[in-house]
Amino acid sequence: MSRFERDRWTPAVRAALLGSVAVVGMGSGVLAQGIVYDTDVVNNGEAITLEYWTPYGWSFQQDWVDAYTARHPNVTINIQNQPWGDYWNKLPVALRNDDGPDIIGMHNGWAAGLANLLEPWPIDPEALATDYALAGSNLIDGDVLFMNMSVVHGGVFYNKAHWAEAGLTENDIPSTWEELRTVAERLTQRNADGQMTRAGFCYQGVFRDLIADLNYQSGAWNFSEDGVSAAMNTPAAQDNLAFMADLYGEDGVCSPLIADANWDGMAQGRISMGYAYNWVGGWLNGNSDVDWGWFLTPAAPDAPALGRNNVENSFAVSAASPDDEKAVALDFVKFVIASEDLVLQHVLETGGVPTRRSLLDDPKVQENPVVAAAIAADTLSRTVYPGPIPVAWEAGYDYVRDIVAEGGDIDFASVLAEGEAIANRRLAGSGFVSIERDYPGAGAFGE
Numbered sequence: 001m002s003r004f005e006r007d008r009w010t011p012a013v014r015a016a017l018l019g020s021v022a023v024v025g026m027g028s029g030v031l032a033q034g035i036v037y038d039t040d041v042v043n044n045g046e047a048i049t050l051e052y053w054t055p056y057g058w059s060f061q062q063d064w065v066d067a068y069t070a071r072h073p074n075v076t077i078n079i080q081n082q083p084w085g086d087y088w089n090k091l092p093v094a095l096r097n098d099d100g101p102d103i104i105g106m107h108n109g110w111a112a113g114l115a116n117l118l119e120p121w122p123i124d125p126e127a128l129a130t131d132y133a134l135a136g137s138n139l140i141d142g143d144v145l146f147m148n149m150s151v152v153h154g155g156v157f158y159n160k161a162h163w164a165e166a167g168l169t170e171n172d173i174p175s176t177w178e179e180l181r182t183v184a185e186r187l188t189q190r191n192a193d194g195q196m197t198r199a200g201f202c203y204q205g206v207f208r209d210l211i212a213d214l215n216y217q218s219g220a221w222n223f224s225e226d227g228v229s230a231a232m233n234t235p236a237a238q239d240n241l242a243f244m245a246d247l248y249g250e251d252g253v254c255s256p257l258i259a260d261a262n263w264d265g266m267a268q269g270r271i272s273m274g275y276a277y278n279w280v281g282g283w284l285n286g287n288s289d290v291d292w293g294w295f296l297t298p299a300a301p302d303a304p305a306l307g308r309n310n311v312e313n314s315f316a317v318s319a320a321s322p323d324d325e326k327a328v329a330l331d332f333v334k335f336v337i338a339s340e341d342l343v344l345q346h347v348l349e350t351g352g353v354p355t356r357r358s359l360l361d362d363p364k365v366q367e368n369p370v371v372a373a374a375i376a377a378d379t380l381s382r383t384v385y386p387g388p389i390p391v392a393w394e395a396g397y398d399y400v401r402d403i404v405a406e407g408g409d410i411d412f413a414s415v416l417a418e419g420e421a422i423a424n425r426r427l428a429g430s431g432f433v434s435i436e437r438d439y440p441g442a443g444a445f446g447e
Contacts, residue, residue, distance in 0.1 A: 034131040035123065037338035042072050042328050049076040050325055050332070052315070054105030055087035059286065060345035061105075067342060068335050075328060077103070088391070092117065095320055102321045102329045106146045106313040108388035112430055118145040119317040119326055121333055131337075132355045134311070147314035147337060150352025152278040153383050154206070154213050154307050155370065156180070156298070157262070160291045162187055162198070162272040177243070177298045180273075184253035187272035201247065201273040202254035205261030207404075208397035210275050213307030214240035216384050217299045219445045222308075223386065227434035230393055230427060232400070232420035236446075238412045245404050245412075256405045266290055278351030278370045279312065286349075294370045296377055304444035309383035312350045347371070353380065386436035393432075396423025 042048075054061060065077045080101070082090070088110055094100030095117040104118070120143035129135040134148045163172075166186045174180040184200030191197050203210045212222050220236035223229065231237075248254050259265030262274030267288035274280075275297065284290050297307050314337065317329040336342050340358055344365070347354040351370045359365055366372050374380075396419035403415045439445075 035127050035334065035338040037335050039072075039331055039335070042075060042331050043324055045074050047074050047076070048324060048328055049078065050103060050329055051101040052077050052079045052103035052105075053082060053087065053091065053101035054079065054315070055082055055084045055107075056105050057081055057286075058282075058346070058349050060342070060349050063345055064332075064336050064342055067339075068332050071335070072328075077332070095318055098320045100318055100320065102318055102325045103332065104316045104318060106316045108146075108148075108311060108313055109391045109394070111140065111145070111388050112390050112432060114316070115140045115145060117319055119319040119321070119330065120145060121317070122330060123334065123337075128337075131357065133357060134355050146316040148311040148355050149314050149343065149346050150278075150312045150350055150354050151309055151380060152312055152350065152352040153309040153374070153379055154209055154275055154277055154297050155374075156201075156273055156275055156295050157266060157280055157284070158273045158293050158295070159266060159269070159271075160293050162269075163293070166272075173295045174298050175296075176300060180298045181247070181251055181253070184247070184273060185251065188253045196252075196255050196258060198269070199255065199258045199265065199271045200253035201275075202258060202262050202265060202271050203244065203247075203275045204254070204256065204259055204265060204271070205263070206276055207244070207401040208394055209277065209308070211237065211240055211244060211397060211400075213297055214243070216305040216307050217297075217303040219304045221436055221445060223434035223436055225437070225447065227387075227437070228427070228432065230396055230420050230423035232396055232423065233413060233416040237416055241400065241404065241412045241416060245410065249407065263287075266292070277310070278374070279349075281351045281368070281370050282349040294373060296373065296379070304441050305384050305439065306379060306382045307384070309380065309385050311355075312346070312352050314346075381440065384436050384439045386434045387432065389434070390427065390430050390432050392426030392430055393423050395426050396420055 052065065061079055065079060069075050069077060091100060091104065092114060123144060125135065125144065128144065132147065168183065168186065172183060174183050180201060186200070187198070188196065188200035189198040215222050215234070215237055218236035218240060220234050221231055224231050248256070258270050259268065262271055262276050263280045263283050265271030266274050267284060267290060269290070281292065281294060284292055299306055315333070317326060317333060321329060340356065343354070343356050344359055344362060347359060348364060348368060351368060353371055353374055354360060354365060360375070399422050400415050400419040404410060
């Protein structure tokens with residue numbers, strides 16, 4: 001059994017997320033009071049400094065700190081933004097050596113490996129569940145270590161200027177993959193020497209996310225029936241890998257050389273359409289002048305699911321911090337999650353569907369084209385939540401991605417078999433158990 005409580009995405013949870021008066025995890029039916037922040041003084045008013053490490057470049061993090069230190073001027077919080085890969089390698093070592101941060105930017109892919117290094121939040125779960133749907137979905141041994149702030153999933157971002165240059169209109173937005181291939185060919189540009197100068201459609205930086213989506217669209221699971229092993233070398237995955245390879249090869253609508261990641265390529269005007277998760281909209285707004293649009297991941301009309309969904313997380317607190325720093329860090333946690341305005345900043349920048357119920361109808365949330373479209377299309381009931389997948393699983397598809405990027409004649413079954421073996425060697429002993437088969441539409445899937 002996984003150390004993660006199996007708090008499933010049941011119809012009741014979905015209803016709660018979409019605005020029902022039901023409260024997840026409360027059997028009495030009586031609404032508890034939500035999270036209230038009423039701290040007047042921290043650390044006895046004495047000066048104290050906290051370190052906040054994060055792999056995210058989100059601007060709201062500094063806004064959160066500024067709001068908290070304005071209320072508590074005796075507190076200084078230093079934010080250190082660190083490169084994604086370096087961060088996750090450095091963080092566990094620093095925490096174990098008592099040389100790490102007090103406040104930790106989190107991702108649920110590292111939850112299992114970091115759980116023993118995190119301090120439980122001293123917050124009433126019922127009060128948390130009053131304000132937030134899915135409040136129990138990251139419980140570890142009954143403790144809340146961090147929060148699911150919004151629900152995210154894949155979709156396609158596109159450059160509206162490129163779209164217009166190609167003579168495309170909103171009526172040309174593709175709903176199937178074959179339609180997307182046709183549009184991508186129209187958007188792709190090459191110079192006189194045949195070199196690609198603009199890619200029509202790419203999945204740079206999100207290979208494993210897209211193939212996981214395609215597997216679910218095909219009615220194929222990404223994990224074994226018992227949920228503990230990766231299921232990568234399946235007939236559906238072989239077909240989906242061949243399709244992805246054809247986009248770059250036979251169709252020629254992208255090249256691994258165009259950009260390392262879709263968002264970088266779109267910001268540079270080198271990619272016209274890119275599959276990515278919701279947060280890329282906020283990133284493009286902050287890092288480019290691109291006028292972008294977004295549409296649902298294409299799928300066959302009878303697809304049993306659109307793909308996978310995941311969550312954007314809050315920060316966590318180090319269990320190794322001195323007691324005074326830990327107390328202030330936990331107070332900072334409560335300050336943020338009790339504030340609609342501060343949580344709204346997170347939701348708007350990450351582009352996810354908010355788990356804080358009171359924000360679902362907020363006009364600013366509805367103005368976000370990704371969130372509004374996701375809510376309107378009821379994507380939460382049409383996407384699969386497999387649980388907090390450890391990064392160990394990702395290593396398998398990273399191997400597959402690198403082989404496919406080399407091009408040439410590829411034995412897809414052999415490559416997927418090796419990727420599956422890599423993933424399962426790393427998953428062994430992790431304690432992870434996927435809950436993907438709790439998906440309400442599981443009956444349309446294969447074994």
